Amino acid sequence: MRKFQRTAAAAAGVLAFSGLAVGAAQTAQAAELPYVETQGDAATDCFTAETQREMDMGAGHHVTIVHCERDPQSPGTMLVFYRS
Secondary structure (H helix, E strand, O other): OHHHHHHHHHHHHHHHHHHHHHHHHHHHHHOOOOEEEEEOOHHHHOOOHHHHHHHHHHHOOOOEEEEEEEOOOOOOEEEEEEEO
């Protein structure tokens, strides 16, 4: 039983570390992309149809939303990083 618990704890640690690495990679990648500041919550409003529609209308063509971050300077605002 203890061996199983150690294995489960090690697996959880690997998953947590890989999640952090993916988050860091997205942030580094997003830093090189153009972005738009808009109203919304980055955690819930990033990949919605409404946000996609607003981004497409603003650009004048279809864009791909890559990543969203909360704007630290303005509560209730998010930065939407995109690819043309």
